[in-house]
Amino acid sequence: MKNIVKNIAIVLFILVPMLASAQDVEMADKFRADGKIYVVIAVFSIILAGLFVYLFSLDKKIGKLENNHE
Secondary structure (H helix, E strand, O other): OHHHHHHHHHHHHHHHHHHHHHOOOHHHHHHHHHOOHHHHHHHHHHHHHHHHHHHHHHHHHHHHHHHHHO
């Protein structure tokens, strides 16, 4: 089972960069030209930061529950 997962991971690590570099994204070029790419990056960063804060707070709550259970 570990060999299968390892082989799949190797194939993905090889193929994904090749596929990503082969694509020419017109929408990203348009956003970059209009200066709106910074808005997209800001919104993405805020969402990602919110997810991290939520996960850390959830981890603290679960840790407290585990300590109380013991």
